Amino acid sequence: MAVLVVGGAGYVGSHAVRQLLDRNEEVVVIDNLETGHIKAVPGECTFFQGDIRDTLFLEKVFESTPIEAVMHFAANSLVGESMKDPLKYYDNNVFGTLCLLKTMKSFGVDKLVFSSTAAVYGEPENIPIAETEITKPENPYGETKLAIEKLLRWCEQAYGIHFMILRYFNVAGAHPSGEIGEDHFPETHLIPIILEAACGKRDKLLIYGDDYHTPDGTCIRDYIHVVDLADAHILALEKLRKENISRIYNLGNGSGFSVREILDAAKEVTKREIAAEIAPRRPGDPAILQASSLKAKVELGWCPVYTSIHSIIESAWKWLQLFPEGYQDR
Ligand code: UDP
Known part of the structure; x- marks a missing residue:
């Protein structure tokens, strides 16, 4: 079956x-x-x-x-x-x-x-x-x-x-083979947008708000x-x-990263300058979303492998370099 x-x-x-x-x-x-x-x-x-x-x-x-x-x-x-x-x-x-x-x-x-x-x-x-x-x-x-x-x-x-x-x-992130990955139109997610800015597909990252109640003022996500x-x-x-x-x-991974931390990690992974500019808050964005995945770990025996933000960004970067225009199947 x-x-x-x-x-x-x-x-x-x-x-x-x-x-x-x-x-x-x-x-x-x-x-x-x-x-x-x-x-x-x-x-x-x-x-x-x-x-x-x-x-x-x-x-x-x-x-x-x-x-x-x-x-x-x-x-x-x-x-x-x-x-x-x-x-x-x-x-x-x-x-x-x-x-x-x-x-x-x-x-x-x-x-x-x-x-x-x-x-x-x-x-x-x-x-x-x-x-x-x-x-x-x-x-x-x-x-x-x-x-x-x-x-x-x-x-x-x-x-x-x-x-x-x-x-x-x-x-x-993307499959480690680099054969499948994230191809959305329009792309709205932070990591692919930052990587598109790294490879010149867009001018810059707009950081949606730096006045949140978080250590660096930008939103934290898991x-x-x-x-x-x-x-x-x-x-x-x-x-x-x-x-x-x-x-x-x-x-989720259980650890949160701010928009600025993701931007810095992406600069390290790609070894490129990535322009960024502060923009107004995006409506409906909570300041912090961070999971407890303890239940999945205990009950399912789930053990995430790609827990470092660098490894997540690396795999997304590999996919983007192999497929700069995505799947091109439209
Ligand atoms: N974000 C940003 N600029 C962008 C896209 C996203 O500053 O061009 C921020 C967004 O406000 C949120 C975080 O990055 O705080 C993650 O956004 P994403 O859309 O990737 O996921 P969401 O948390 O909305 O599901």
């Missing part, structure tokens, strides 16, 4: 596909290629292009191969865009997941690993953030992910669909390497298989 990776052509999904194939799993990938890249999908897996809101399409996929478990990465994930167009986010993220769950139910598939986000916490009261922290999202993106989390609890109770909810902090994150998905799947239970895990 196969593992169905929904959104497997995207940044995190494609790294999870690699990890699954490395473990000799049979993998089926679905992606609508709106933000994903066909070149990120290895030839060893079966690929279906289509949208999860299309239930007939989903049924065809589930009929084609017996599916044992689903990893669900397909979502829109830009906070700013979600503020401007919340309906897009509720439609793709919430309604799309509803269609997926209906199909899982009708085909008797009862295991789901779900990509959630630290955005469900909003501005947290406690740092580091544990899974017990109160959830109060401050933007539609986080709100849609929390709505799905709640839906999953009811689906477990009613239909016995078990889930692993993984709440990601700031995902960064950066997790995409391969470590993909590993956590494999461990979560194994736990679902063994124990048939549902859990929520935070996934």
